[in-house]
Amino acid sequence: MRYVVSGTGVLTYSAAIVGGFARTLHANRPDVQFVIAPGSFAAGRIGVLENEPGISCGVWQMRPESRGHVHIRSKDVAASPMIAPSYLTNELDRNTMVEGLRIGRKIFAQPEIARFIVDETVPGRAVESDEALLQYVRKNGSTVYHAVGTCRMGEDPMSVVDSELRVRVRGMTGLRIVDASVMPTITSTNTNATVLMLAERAAQIIRSPQAVGVANQRSTKTV
């Protein structure tokens, strides 16, 4: 009612009101990111709250090494592709996530916040060993929606686009890809700003006199 009447109060907050970066023992620069939300999210369920009031802390690795793949399954363009994220297949990723969870616990153990904490419901204090924490991550972990790299940029034979975003497919010219799929790796943080910068750079490349000249030559040939 407060939100409806005055547009103020807790419903005006974003889902996560605290963000932070930290460095685990496995990196020499920040490699995990945190969000902290004023709600007790149920384990492994998106958008569902627990019955107890509380606070949730989510952690993710910023530059994972595990590599998944996306493959077409049929010639039917409407058929869904097979998406295999292959999370946690790399040992560094497993170690980083386990330590990331421990850093989250350290934050909540600081006196300023610890005095408000009654208990840890998820994963729960009993989940303590590296194996148990990893098992929790495997079972309940989800995505932060920063998928990249299915058409990665590079100069090697396995790359899909070159440094000017041109598709390297035999017999195909004049096609560029401009989106998150060309990023060879996930950026250190959220991907949206990088997509915008990619688009700005692509516009420069496409409008450059050189590119326009090539396009004109091609259309003359086609005619």
Ligand SMILES: Cc1cc2nc3c(=O)[nH]c(=O)nc-3n(C[C@H](O)[C@H](O)[C@H](O)COP(=O)(O)OP(=O)(O)OC[C@H]3O[C@@H](n4cnc5c(N)ncnc54)[C@H](O)[C@@H]3O)c2cc1C
């Ligand atoms: C739930 C969620 C939350 C996110 N939160 C953040 C965040 O807080 N901060 C951040 O930086 N990043 C965030 N991201 C990541 C960010 O949104 C993406 O990295 C970015 O939008 C990717 O841009 P893109 O252009 O590659 O793809 P998209 O933004 O997905 O654009 C693809 C476009 O292609 C269109 N399309 C698809 N198929 C066809 C077709 N056959 N024909 C024509 N058009 C088609 C789609 O409708 C869409 O408009 C979030 C992503 C998700 C899913």
